[in-house]
Amino acid sequence: MVEDIPVSRIVVESGSMGRVAYARMAPNEDLVQGVEKLCLAxxxxxxxxxxxxxxxxxxxLGTLDGQCQHVVGPAVEIVSxxxxxxxxxxxxxxxxxxxVVADTQGNVYGGPFVAGSNPICMTFEVTLExxxxxxTAN
Known part of the structure; x- marks a missing residue:
C-alpha cells in the first residue's frame, strides 16, 4: 500500500549550485561527522x-524499525x-x-549511515557541491 504524502510535507526549493570541495578524510574519523566538518571548514x-x-x-546502517544493522569489517567497502x-x-x-556497502564476503547492505558509528578504514575521498x-518570498 502506498501512503499519500500530505501536501504540507512537500517542499520545493529553488536555488543554484556553488563551489565544489574534494577532500580526503582520515582513518577512524566518522563518515557522517567528517562530512559535516568538511562543510564547516x-x-x-x-x-x-x-x-x-x-x-x-x-x-x-539504520533500519526501518529504528535499529542499527551492523556490518562487520574490517574494510567494509562503500559501493555508493x-x-x-x-x-x-x-x-x-x-x-x-x-x-550501499559490501562486506568482505561480498554481501551488500543499504540504508542511512548512523552518525558516530561509521569509522573510516584507511582513507576516504568525498566530493561535495x-x-x-x-x-524565499514573504
Missing amino acids: EGFKNAFVRGALGSLVDAC LAGEVRSNDDGSLCASLSG EWLPGQ
Whole structure:
C-alpha cells in the first residue's frame, strides 16, 4: 500500500549550485561527522554529496524499525553514497547520508549511515557541491 504524502510535507526549493570541495578524510574519523566538518571548514551551509570512494572499519546502517544493522569489517567497502548536508536554525549542520556497502564476503547492505558509528578504514575521498537556496518570498 502506498501512503499519500500530505501536501504540507512537500517542499520545493529553488536555488543554484556553488563551489565544489574534494577532500580526503582520515582513518577512524566518522563518515557522517567528517562530512559535516568538511562543510564547516569550507563554509558550506548546505551541500550535496556528488561522489565518494573508500571503506569503513565497520558500518552501521539504520533500519526501518529504528535499529542499527551492523556490518562487520574490517574494510567494509562503500559501493555508493548519496546525501545532503543542511544547516539548522542554530547554524549547526546535519548530514543525511545513505548508501550501499559490501562486506568482505561480498554481501551488500543499504540504508542511512548512523552518525558516530561509521569509522573510516584507511582513507576516504568525498566530493561535495555547495547548494545556495534562493530567496524565499514573504
